[in-house]
Amino acid sequence: MDISDKCLNGNGVAKNGVFGEECPPVKPLSFIDQTLRVRADALCSLLRKKYSKDPSFYVRVPGRVNIIGEHIDYSGYGVLPSAIQHDMLLCVAVEDLGTSGKSPSIFLTNINDCYQDFKGSMDELVIQKPPSWHDYFLCGIHGILHDLKDEVAKEHIKEKKAVSSIYVAVDGTIPPCSGLSSSSSLVSAAALATAYAMKVKLSKLVLASISARTERNVGTEGGGMDQAIAFLASEGCAKLIEFNPLRCHDVRLPEGASLVVAHSLATINKAAGSEYNTRVVECRLAAQVIAKHQGFAWQKIRTLGELEAAVSKNVSKNDSLHCALSLVETELHEEPYSKEELLKLLDISEAELIKLSLNANTTHLQSFKLKQRASHVYQEAIRVLEFENECLKNLNVTAGGDYNSKKTLEKLGELMNSSHASLRDxxxxxxxxLDQLVNLCQKKCFGARLTGAGWGGCVVALTTNSAADGFVEYLKENFYSSVKQLPTCSDKNSIVFRTNLECGAVVYDDDGKAPH
Structure with missing residues (x-):
């Protein structure tokens, strides 16, 4: 049973008021601010122009920046992201087919004409690998039409509407392949829009779990952070998101802290290559090799988190992580493991290795770095705990105490710098x-690191409210001044910006009423 299954079976109630039955809010269109209103009007015009349809409702799902905790969610460890002001906005028209006998279809158009229009059947969703932009949307539809468990259907679906044709105009302000969750935001938006159109009542937790699982249909073994923050984010706060089962709670940064996001202008589509899934596999193999050395049933171990739980009991989380880290040092060697060595060590055939450890686009690999990858995961998990503890000190300080905000920001910055060094090395x-941009940032802020999958994408930097605007100008002058061409489908406002800590997914309905 994976993380999503546990959530779908009803386990795991999030803290801070996000309960298992809490659904994404439905608000009247009058709640849309002026900036969003301009975009919504443009989408409405596009929908009418392309399909002669009036909108039924709108869906907004934010992108995210991960402050610390990179490449550890798929190993079962907590991460600390926040939602940002850049988002996916959908304008949706629902066509009730009634008894016409027509097959329901999906019609997609994007306000940015670098993305081609798409038309397909809802009865036959074909998701391609490597994916085009519309395949992420199809993943979201697939999650609602096919991934709902029977027990969830009985509990959450009261008056499910028959599948209808839907017409969708999309506007995304998240730069693609930037590490800010453009693809997961689109998957999540598609899942929410499909559920709302079908009058399917699903909680934030269930929607996050479904979206995480269904995105794997494009071939990437993600861990669930992006989809969780898309639905569970709280305005003004970061979220510590934990797994097994999915749960979260607010983490407030020190007063006066500010985050700046800057694009390195190098990009990678993680679903189109094997780098991301290679790291997932190397972490899995590291856990399995250590489990084998420790005499556990290694075939049942899938993540480093599961290994840690098996080897460390009745101790604090910090002690448990350090215990697991010490096993990495003693049980794994520095040199890469060859496939032949792993087959001999685990006493299995190549076919069994593929079944128990690898995934579709890593079967060709002949060499695996286990010690380095596992070391990063456990060290990063420890850094997440330390980061949250420093933020808690800020909240718990009494009036007139000797709390030093600058000192706390310096400690948080050190953790972010250490995170980047680990991700790099x-x-x-x-x-x-990306390293060049991080080095430039670190000269003028408390700390900076890559955020997202990496291999390009964005940097997140920690500074203060008073210094943020000047810091953005510093980066424009020293990094972006010579840039002649921006990444495809991006604009200057999405390349370097001071981010807000936004709320999660919202439905905007003309009536302001949920259909359920």
Whole structure:
């Protein structure tokens, strides 16, 4: 049973008021601010122009920046992201087919004409690998039409509407392949829009779990952070999101803290290559090899988190992580493991290795770095705990105490710098251009690191409210001044910006009423 299954079976109630039955809010269109209103009007015009349809409702799902906790969610460890102001906005028209006998269809158009229109059957969703932009949307539809468990259907679906044709105009302000969750935001938006159109009542937790699982249809073994923050984010807060089962709670940054996001201008589509899934497999193999050495039933171990739980009991989380980290040092060697060595060590055939450890686009690999990857995961999990503890000190300080905000920001910055060094050297998921931007940031802020999958994409930097605007100008002058061409489908406002900590997914309905 995976993380999503546990959530779908009703386990795991999030903290801070996000309960298992809490659904994404439905608000009247009058709640849309002026900036969003302009975009919504443009989408409405596009929908009418392309399909001669009036909108039934709108869906907004934010992108996210991960402050710390990179490449550890798929190993079962907590992460600390926040939602940002950049988002996916959908304008949706629902066509009730009634008894016409027509097959329901999906019609997609994008306000940015670098993305081609798409038309397909809802009865036969064909998701391609590597994916085009519309395949992420199809993943979201697939999650609602096919991934709902029977027990969830009985509990959450009261008056399910028959599948209808839907017409969707999309506007995304999240730069693609930037590490800010553009693809997961689109998957999540599609899932929410499909559920709402069908009058399917699903909680934030269930929607996050379904979206995480269904996105794997494009071939990437993600861990669930992006979809969780898309639905569970709280305005003004970061979220510590934990797994097994999915749960979260608010984490407030020190007063006066500000985050700046900057694009390295190097990009990678993680679903189109094997780098991301290779790291997932290397972490899995590291856990399985250590489990074998420790005499556990290694075939049942899938993540480093499961290994840690098996080897460390009745101790604090911090002690448990350090215990697991010490096993990495003693049980794994520095040199890469060859496939032949792993087959001999685990006493299995190549076919069994593929079944128990690998995935579709990593079967060709002949060499695996286990110690480096596992070291990063456990060290990063420890950094997440330390980051949250520093933020809690800020909240718990009494009036007139000796709390020093600058000192706390310096400690948080050190953790972010350490995270980047680990991602660069142990996990090897950085990029020379990204490293250059991080080094530039670190000269003028408390700390900076890559955010997202890596191999390009964005940097997140910690500074103060008073210094943020000047910091953005510093980056424009020293990094972006010579840039002649921006990444495809991006604009300057999505390349470097001071981010807000936004709320999660919202439905905007003309009536302001949920259909359920």
């Amino acid at each position: 142990l996990y090897e998921c950085s990029h020379p251009q």
